[in-house]
Amino acid sequence: MLAIHERGQASYQATLDSLSHRGTEDLARVEPDVREILETVRERGDEAVLDYSERFDRRRPEALVLDREAWLAEAGRVDPDVRKALTEAAERIRRYHEHQREPGFRYEEDGVELGQRVRPVAAAAVYAPGGKARYPSTVLMTAIPATVAGVKRIVLVTPNPSPEILAAAEVAGVTEVVDAGGAQAIAAVAYGTESIARVDKVVGPGNIYVACAKRLVFGAVDIDSIAGPSEILVVADEGADPEVVAADLLSQAEHDEAAYPLLITLSRSQAEAVDAALERQLESLPRKAIAKEAIAKNGYAFVTGDLTEAGRVATVLAAEHLSLSVEDPDSLLDQVGAAGAVFLGYHTPEAAGDYAAGPSHVLPTGGAVRFSSPLGVYDFVIRSSLIRYSPAAIADQADLLEGLARLEGLEAHARAVAIRRRS
């Protein structure tokens, strides 16, 4: 059952305030263990990674880095229909990300050439979890933005290299596969070991150990945002079919007991109709227990009365996935602040974005869309500022530059300009 709050009730704003601070998972309880794992891998390298894999995952692979021929052969065992679907999805994802390429720029002003060079990072690692969250789609959604950015070395890190995962890796352009998981695998790619050269960027979702390890290696490498529970916020006007809205809410509720299925309607009757549809559809769902718990814990409906208030509430909630199931989604979009991915109109299921529409399904959660973006090509590039003065230009600006340097008490800065006045 969704908890329904109507505008005007005291609980309405209080619930919104509380949800706007939902934040991310508290990693403190695993931090001491993770710190120890990171330190041990940094000191002892491959052996430490293998020891931890044996202890935590009850397996000790012969080599951490898979032989390329061998993993491609394993990828070849996948069902041809699965390969075809992965390939079609990959093409759509690739085409979308081509639009995110940045050419850089260069121009001249008063004898000064200025510019920005954009290059791919040298190496990136994409993490793919084992266990219940083993999704080949996530390999596509993390590795393809890196290949489009032009990254030469793309390392898939996974504790469970199944044929489906490896086929996705092949299709996405992964160049190297590391057979390890958990904090020890994050340490291996962040610091480097005898068999694994360090990378520059580590992305992809994982369990609490992986999330904590990513936070702690941040600074030695860059990371993407820390993945929290899935969120979907559906704004449904009177034209939205309650059965369709309920299906969208369930598609995220089934991910995780901690997922957030959130709803905004204009009327109480519409919220109740969606809730009734949820109850009906839940019954036949394979992952019924998970979805039911998510709805009970974090299922909320806000009855806003009008679209202006709906836009305000959606802005406060700052959701990972935002479905605008309304007649004029574009004008509502203009009123909404941050959101990870926006699904416009009645005919766009959030699930399309999870698989094949094009944008990456790796999105900020926990309100982090206020300050971060979907995983994209921009996550895999580094920019350099370019500056070139002509002799006349440096003479022209010398008074300005020396004045500012001396204002700050930095005489050597001023002299590095002054010495060029003569040239």
Added chain:
Amino acid sequence: MLAIHERGQASYQATLDSLSHRGTEDLARVEPDVREILETVRERGDEAVLDYSERFDRRRPEALVLDREAWLAEAGRVDPDVRKALTEAAERIRRYHEHQREPGFRYEEDGVELGQRVRPVAAAAVYAPGGKARYPSTVLMTAIPATVAGVKRIVLVTPNPSPEILAAAEVAGVTEVVDAGGAQAIAAVAYGTESIARVDKVVGPGNIYVACAKRLVFGAVDIDSIAGPSEILVVADEGADPEVVAADLLSQAEHDEAAYPLLITLSRSQAEAVDAALERQLESLPRKAIAKEAIAKNGYAFVTGDLTEAGRVATVLAAEHLSLSVEDPDSLLDQVGAAGAVFLGYHTPEAAGDYAAGPSHVLPTGGAVRFSSPLGVYDFVIRSSLIRYSPAAIADQADLLEGLARLEGLEAHARAVAIRRRS
């Protein structure tokens, strides 16, 4: 004295390896204290910030947020020449950053509309340190990229709001000034207090407490990279004047005893000539003691023999500031990997980039240019993916989407697509 290493010597590659792992400051020693400060501010708000300011900075301002009229009046007290210089620098910085604006995109493919919306974050804080590193130029270099991004609320956070700092804030378009510093000030803007609304992004350099606080609030807000000691790497061919090269090295060495003045030359004689010039120029420098210690601790010269090897060494060193003091800097640039800001040719002092050339002087240090970029407009925007299916498009892709969802065992995902087949 620079430590000179020649290609072929065993020490040459060993020193390079060691410098390529120079990393960032170890924040662990202050972490327990900083955690306590963050928790206390989160619980007790303004009072806690004021208490810590009294304890650490020996002052307790009447209000944490300065009255706008009052700080503008204070900014008005600055020398007219200083204001003119700050304004001219600000205009150049603004013009450069206009080139970094991203328009977003929108296109249609097979009945699916796809796009990316780019918007500014709602609020950003820029930190300006007190003490010896009190630089108005840093206020320009952090706040202007935010104003160009279109950020509506820009909060300057500083423990020492001098007329120069406030004039820079006014010129840069700062909207709010918080009179506090240290970890308590970072906590205040990241979590919010009674008088300060939380922001979405916190940027700018600070001491070890500020750096540690930024790391710990990362996740509640976004941050820029953690500032370490300044670095300059000059690649000097035989055409470079040793006196000019030495002046550039000193302009970063004077910042901090821990700064890195690094040099690449093609010949040993050129390295020795620069070293001799350094000794001479040091004598008359006001900040001689600081610069001398930086050179003694972290001053290295690599004699590479040729430009190809120079490009390789520069790539390994991945420096914050890279001066290509060579005859053909563009062709050398093509061979160099990551660098924060690149100063091309003999006539471009690094100091020009610190003040007025245009690009932000807030750059990644400690090798972090391998995976991060100069502070820019892109740091103050958030992107949202846009997806809109037509009824025909979702029917067309239904087999693909449902197939992938069922491959991953996510039936509710498949049903959210299937329910739209009929439409």
